[in-house]
Amino acid sequence: MTPSPDPPPGTETMTRASLTNRKGYDERFLGPVVPLPVPTDPAIETVVLPYTHFSVVFRPDRRLAASTAVMIDGLNLVDAERDDDWRFDPRLDDSHQTGHPVYKNNPLDKGHLVRRLDPVWGTSSEAEAANSDTFHYTNAAPQMDIFNQGKKLWLGLEDFLLDHAEGFDRKLSVFTGPVLVDSDPPYRSIKVPLRYWKVAAFMQDGELASTAYILDQSPDLTRDAAARALAEAARAGDPPPLGAFRTFQVPVADVAEAAGLDLGPLPAADRLPPRMRAEKRWTQLERFEDIVV
Numbered sequence: 001m002t003p004s005p006d007p008p009p010g011t012e013t014m015t016r017a018s019l020t021n022r023k024g025y026d027e028r029f030l031g032p033v034v035p036l037p038v039p040t041d042p043a044i045e046t047v048v049l050p051y052t053h054f055s056v057v058f059r060p061d062r063r064l065a066a067s068t069a070v071m072i073d074g075l076n077l078v079d080a081e082r083d084d085d086w087r088f089d090p091r092l093d094d095s096h097q098t099g100h101p102v103y104k105n106n107p108l109d110k111g112h113l114v115r116r117l118d119p120v121w122g123t124s125s126e127a128e129a130a131n132s133d134t135f136h137y138t139n140a141a142p143q144m145d146i147f148n149q150g151k152k153l154w155l156g157l158e159d160f161l162l163d164h165a166e167g168f169d170r171k172l173s174v175f176t177g178p179v180l181v182d183s184d185p186p187y188r189s190i191k192v193p194l195r196y197w198k199v200a201a202f203m204q205d206g207e208l209a210s211t212a213y214i215l216d217q218s219p220d221l222t223r224d225a226a227a228r229a230l231a232e233a234a235r236a237g238d239p240p241p242l243g244a245f246r247t248f249q250v251p252v253a254d255v256a257e258a259a260g261l262d263l264g265p266l267p268a269a270d271r272l273p274p275r276m277r278a279e280k281r282w283t284q285l286e287r288f289e290d291i292v293v
Contacts, residue, residue, distance in 0.1 A: 018090075019051070019089070019090070019091065022050045022051050022052055022129075022133070023050055023052075024048075024049075024050025024051060024053075024054065024055035025050070025053075025054055025055035025069040025070065025071060025173075026071060029071040029171065029173055030171060030173055030201060030202065030203055030208065031203060031208075032208045032265065033264075033265075034173055034201050034208070034264055034265060034266065035262075035264045036048065036055060036057055036067065036069050037057065037066075037067040037069065037175050037177070037199075037259075037261040037262060037263050037264075038057055038066070038067070038261065038262055039059075039066055039260055039261060039262075040256075040260055040261060040262050041260060044059065044061070044066070044260075045059070045060060045061065046058060046059055046066055047060065047091075047092065049089060049091060049092075049136075049138055051114075051119070051130070051133035051134075051136070051139075052119055052126055052129040052130035052133050053070060053071050053118075053119035053121065053122070053126070053130050054068060054069060054070035054071065054114045054118070054119045054130070054133070054134075054139075055068070055069050056068050056113070056114075056136075056138045056139055057069075057177075058092065058138050059180065060092065060093075060096040062180050062190070062191065063096055063097055063098045063189075063190050064098055064141050064178055064180065064190070064193070065113055065138060065139065065141065065177050065178070066177055066180065066259075066261070067175055067176070067177040067259070067261060068113045068114045068139065068175065068176050068177055069173065069174075069175050070114045070115075070118045070119050070173070070174050070175075070176075071119065071171070071172075071173055072118045072119070072121070072158060072162065072171065072172040072173070072174060073121045073122070073170070073171055074162040074165065074166075074170030074171065074172065075169075075170050076121040076122060077117070077120060077121045078120050078121055078122070078124070078127035079120075080117075080120045080127055080128065080130075080131040081131075082116065082131075083131070083132065083135065084135065085132075085135055086099075086100065086110060086135050086136070086137060086140065087135060087136060087137065088136070088137055089136045089137065089138045092138070097137045097138060098137055098140065098141070098142070098190050099137050100137075101188065102142060102187070102188045102189075102190055103142065107144055107145045107146075108142040108143065108144065108145065108192075109142070109143050109144070109145045110137075110140040110142075111140060111141050111142065111143030111196075112134055112139060112140065113139050113140065113141055113176045113177060113178075113196075114134055114139050114174075114176065115134075115155070115158060115174075116131065116134045116135075117158075118158055118174060119131075119133070119134065141178045141193060141196070142187075142190075142192050142193070143196075143217065144217055144245070146245070148245055149286065150215070150245035150246045150247045150285075151215075151245040151247075153247040153285050153287075153288065154196075154198075154213070154215045154245060154247045156288065157198060157200065157213060158172065158174055158200070160288045160291065161200050161202065161211070161293070164293055165202050165204075168202070168203055168204065169203060171202065171203070172200055172201065172202050173200075173201040173202070174198065174199070174200050174201070175198070175199045175200075175201070175263070175266075176196065176197065176198045176199075177196065177197060177259060177261075178193030178195070178196050178197075179193055179194070179195040179196065179197055179214075179258050179259050180193060180259070180260075194216070194217055194218045195214055195215065195216050195217070195218065195258070196214070196215040196217075197212065197213065197214055197215075197255045197258065197259055198212070198213045198214075198215070199211070199212045199213075199252055199255055199263060199266055200212075200213075201266055201269070204271075204293075207269070208265060208266075208269040209269050209271050209293070210252050210266040210267075210269040210270055210271065211249065211252070211270070211271050211272070211291065211292070211293055212249070212250050212251065212252040212254070212255045212266075212270070213247060213248060213249055213250065213285075214247070214248045214250050214254075214255065214258070214282070215245055215246070215247050215248075216245070216246045216247075216248065217245055217246075246284060247284070247285045248282045248283060248284050248285065249272070249282070249283045249285060249290070249291055249292060250280075250282045250283075251267075251270055251272055251276065251277040251280055251281070252266050252267045252269075252270040252272075253267040253270070253277065254280055254282070271292060271293050272292055273292070276292075
């Protein structure tokens with residue numbers, strides 16, 4: 001295990017004024033209105049944080065995002081150097097965010113929810129701001145540092161879908177977040193999500209289309225054995241034992257149900273065949289060609 005290094009001095013904070021010009025996600029980016037995904041339970045408090053070309057719907061009670069929404073303009077993407085300068089968002093109290101101590105000296109990565117490359121488009125100043133904005137702790141969630149085929153597929157979904165949309169306008173709106181449930185295992189004052197979701201929206205043949213995916217890092221054990229392993233790790237103060245990443249294409253409605261989110265018009269725009277949706281069929285992806293769009 002390689003310890004996660006401490007952030008460089010001065011990189012963990014920004015000023016509130018430095019983010020005042022951020023416009024965030026535009027629900028009309030694709031043409032039809034596609035709102036930000038928000039919890040269906042009105043008792044759940046969230047804060048909407050706009051950044052450059054994306055927004056985060058944040059849950060202070062879980063110290064993690066409920067959802068993120070990013071606009072990807074595939075024709076105007078810009079190369080930008082990775083900086084890895086993670087920082088708190090000054091618009092929230094630091095104690096409400098999951099900062100570096102959760103990731104220190106363990107096999108947990110700061111997993112980008114909005115992928116670093118996705119909002120990096122437009123003018124040079126926009127691209128630079130977007131690249132930097134993705135390194136706020138509000139856009140991170142704990143994921144295992146292992147790399148396997150399931151994670152490779154997850155990280156490359158946006159590229160695959162942009163390539164698929166090459167004959168169209170090459171725009172995507174991508175929504176991502178952890179599946180936050182009460183049974184998530186506790187670790188260092190947070191609960192570690194075992195699943196993540198992603199929904200991509202795009203225009204196809206003049207109509208709104210969507211596809212949905214689940215990334216599962218649950219322990220690859222029987223339910224009883226997994227429960228015992230998670231409980232033992234919690235008692236010892238260790239990170240929860242997580243399994244290899246498994247990526248599935250799922251009905252959009254299943255993401256809405258699992259994450260407790262209102263996904264607006266996206267379930268009705270699902271490109272999965274109606275029979276697969278009716279059967280709530282999950283397809284584990286072994287390669288990008290397995291994706292139904």
